[in-house]
Amino acid sequence: MAVRSVYRSLLYALLIILSLFYLMPVYVMLITSLKPLDQITLSQMWELPHSLDFSSYQQAFERLSPNFMNSIYLVVPATLLSALLGSLNGYVLSKWKFKGADWIFTAILFGMFIPYQSILIPLIQFLREVGLYNTIPGLIFVHVVYGIPITTLMFRNFYASIPEEMIESAKIDGAGIFKIYQHIIVPLSITGFVVVGIWQFTNIWNEFLFAVTITTSSQQPIMVALQNLSGSQIVQWNVQMAGALLAALPTLLVYIFLGKFFVKGLLAGSVKG
Template sequence: MAAFPIGKLIKYIILIFFAIIFIMPIYVILVTSLKPLDEVSLATMWTLPSAIDFSSYVEAFSKLAPNFMNSIYLVVPATLLSALLGAMNGYVLSKWKFKGANTIFTIILFGMFIPYQSILIPLIQFLRTIDLYNTIPGLVLVHVVYGLPITTLMFRNFYASIPDSMIESAKIDGASFLGIFRHIIIPLSITGFVVVAIWQFTNIWNEFLFAVTITTSDQQPVMVALQNLSGSQIVQWNVQMAGALLAALPTLLVYIFAGKYFVRGLLAGSVKG
């Protein structure tokens, strides 16, 4: 056996130290939320529960369940629509470039960096006018529109890797704009759709500013309900922890089972290809 080099040991120690720090909040969430009510006190935050008790989850679930469903109704159509539109835009902007296409792309792209506070007042006014204020469809519309820049960017980068020669030869064979999209681009972009869908799902699920300003009580998505739960003085913090875990569960599961695609989305949305 070779001697374990000291340098390697130090590297492990540093990594393990940070891994522990990073995982600690999850530990606290789990132990706190699994404690029976009479064991929940600030002084014993770090100790393990004497017995596993799911009552915090029952209570958190009964409070968050309707909002959890709202989030589902929001996230599914918003993700699908914004991915589809993004794919179409990305296809045009990468494979049917015209004069000024790059400028138009930049104009669209700027929309993903703006602080949404700067459009919120007119947006709410507008949603009131078209009767979509305080509705889930209203939120869907908002997330589709403001999701366009990122989904367009991701698909445009993704399609850059499909050789132009494939498109050109299809054109020579007489395939039309839509024909090429349906028969060549879509079958080649399954991965792209998975990456974009996971990214949009995570972002829309976790979004808060639009949710808290556009919807009230019954219509609110789960993140607003969680914030209300934690802001409320009468709710025990073990219930808050259980609620936090319930609200985070869908995106955590996506990360656990499709982390590779999640990271690809993260890179695709930040590095311009």
Template sequence: MQTTKKLTPGRIVLYVLLILFALYYIAPLYVMVSTSFKTLDEIRSGNLLSLPNGLNTDSWAKAWSSACTGVTCNGLQPFFVNSLKMVIPAVLISTFLGAFNGYVFAHWRFRGSEMLFTALLVGCFIPFQVVILPMARLLGDFGLANTTFGLVFVHVVYGTAFTTLFFRNYYIGVPEELIKAARIDGAGFFLIFRKIVLPISGPIFVVCIIWQFTQIWNDFLFGIVFASGDSQPITVGLNNLVNTTTGVKEYNVDMAAAIIAAIPTLIVYLVAGRYFVRGLTAGAVKG
């Protein structure tokens, strides 16, 4: 028989606090969305929390296709495309490299593997600013400076340490007896990886894809340092748009541009966010 929980004073206070915190975190998003649909006259005459008189999408169209981002006025569209060209291959490559490395560190240990894994862990906590100069020199030597492929290379190098950590911790939960039994049956390194390990890796793949997509899409430092002109990502384009003023400051266009830049990560979290924590904890307990 199901019992109904009583609304005690303590529980009422808890619910009120949760609602207040939720409103506090939702308020900036509400202001951004409502302002993006307002005209400049509404913004000047109203207040931040007022609703727009109607769904005016002119600011969205301008932010996408005709807003000035420096000396050009093509909106965020080319920057959005650049980010897609960068983030998709960078996420896929770093995720599959992390899966392969995690498989090796978990079940095919070799002399010095623990030391190498420790070095990768240290790489996870190196600040972005530390790698700027050596990475710029490396990109210059490879002829990848100021290119989209150069940004892909940077994010793959920096992200592989994280994906390796995630996959290694997940694969530790795979019984060693299963791997040994496959070896006895004649399965080799790649066959075990393809037939046994990869089919059970769905949850951790979701974790790494969400992690890497969010980190790479939202990155600004690498984009502003290692890219220029036609290869700059959307974070740089958004910064240029917001800081470019030709006459009146159009806050509605700025808000629409910020939401456009955030939409892909919001979609990723809405579609697969519930699997994120599940994937992180799936390999936390062995046996």
């Protein structure tokens, strides 16, 4: 019994040390963001600020808030549209399988693993051609299209758990493809929509490559603006850390309140589910 309790305390000690390692960047980010620039010296890096100074938040907010709003205008419609499209695709690919449906599904899935660099040059040519280059609607379009594989995968796996008998008996009762979707599938996929919605929200909010290549200055989403903060001559670490926190806040809040669904999406995204 003594051996067991020693082993248990060791286990907790290890877990606490590792937790501190994972939390350290957050701690340093918080205290740095709350210090005035002259207190950010080599020797005081880990010390708490002498007095709370929110001016770096004010500065970060001034510089980032237009881009923050861009991200909102981007992420809300893009998330809704790609969830809807994924739900329809998942419905067809799980409940209305036609010949070759599984291979088409696999071919669609490949799209979520490609490095987006490999489609970027034609994509930008295309967006210029149709007048969507350097616009938020252009970015929405891009995220909806390249979101098809992951949202289809998540909904297809989700709908696979809806028993076939339910669909069959609805068909016998004379319900068609729309009625079944509307009255059986949609009411049962609230969790699915939450999981996919959170997943797309987080991914699109955090995305950088499309954002930095498709938009310039006033159209840029938050992550590009955050990256640009560090491009200035003198690095104001306090403003940068405040900016990083501001940029991370929406996804962090979603994680804190709906983390269970986030992890579900994470596991669903690993194909085999």
